[in-house]
Amino acid sequence: MSKSQILVNARKEGRTYLSEIESKELLRGAGISITPTKLARAKEEAISIAAEMGFPVVLKIVSPDVIHKSDAGGVKLGLGSEQEVADAYDEIMASVKQRQATAKVEGVSVQQMARPGVEVIIGMSQDPQFGPVLMFGLGGILVEILKDVSFRIVPLTARDAREMIRDIKGYPVLEGCRGQEPADIPFLEDQLLKVSQFVEQNPEIRELDLNPVFAYSDGAVAVDARVVLESEG
Ligand code: ADP
Numbered sequence: 001m002s003k004s005q006i007l008v009n010a011r012k013e014g015r016t017y018l019s020e021i022e023s024k025e026l027l028r029g030a031g032i033s034i035t036p037t038k039l040a041r042a043k044e045e046a047i048s049i050a051a052e053m054g055f056p057v058v059l060k061i062v063s064p065d066v067i068h069k070s071d072a073g074g075v076k077l078g079l080g081s082e083q084e085v086a087d088a089y090d091e092i093m094a095s096v097k098q099r100q101a102t103a104k105v106e107g108v109s110v111q112q113m114a115r116p117g118v119e120v121i122i123g124m125s126q127d128p129q130f131g132p133v134l135m136f137g138l139g140g141i142l143v144e145i146l147k148d149v150s151f152r153i154v155p156l157t158a159r160d161a162r163e164m165i166r167d168i169k170g171y172p173v174l175e176g177c178r179g180q181e182p183a184d185i186p187f188l189e190d191q192l193l194k195v196s197q198f199v200e201q202n203p204e205i206r207e208l209d210l211n212p213v214f215a216y217s218d219g220a221v222a223v224d225a226r227v228v229l230e231s232e233g
């Protein structure tokens with residue numbers, strides 16, 4: 001689906017939240033590194049997509065009513081066989097039904113299980129004074145509890161991208177410590193610049209989250225993405 005088609009569809013359905021599938025497609029089109037992801041509308045389809053992608057895979061709920069997929073029991077990681085995919089599909093459907101009985105379910109996303117890396121997050125939100133600002137931080141518990149993040153105003157310069165990565169207190173983690181592989185910092189800088197360009201070119205986007213991005217010593221890949229549009233009017 002083309003970028004404009006994704007936006008037109010969402011508008012037509014009165015949605016401001018794009019699905020993970022739609023968000024990833026838009027961001028991939030903007031040159032951002034995204035883990036291969038496909039929509040499956042039924043169990044059989046999930047199995048055949050997984051077999052084609054190669055195991056292990058990840059299954060996630062796709063529903064406009066489920067924003068935090070893991071909280072709803074909607075994420076199953078490291079599925080190594082067709083049987084595991086089938087079981088995970090049933091468990092996801094049961095769990096979402098139990099927790100959010102009225103959620104409209106489109107299916108599941110099937111994606112490659114990315115190898116572990118340093119988890120970082122890239123986000124965009126609107127500042128009432130400065131307009132769109134990008135955020136960078138380490139992923140997981142460090143972002144949520146320590147709020148170890150840095151911000152720069154869009155459009156980012158190459159220097160902004162450089163600085164905002166080095167500004168966070170957890171920067172030594174990205175340089176590699178305790179035997180952990182160092183992150184590919186130039187690649188992350190480039191991803192930040194690409195997100196900035198994407199935001200600049202799409203003023204209808206109100207909010208964006210790549211959470212998490214796995215950073216490696218060679219490159220990085222976003223495994224989850226969420227785009228929110230401005231409400232109309
Ligand atoms: P949520 O909607 O709860 O944020 P996510 O898509 O971020 O759901 O998945 C939850 C967690 O599962 C992520 O933070 C990440 O650690 C892991 N994860 C998600 N997708 C993948 C993937 N494709 N490969 C490896 N790990 C993944």
Ligand code: MG
Nearest residue numbers: 211212224225
């Ligand atoms: Mg996430």
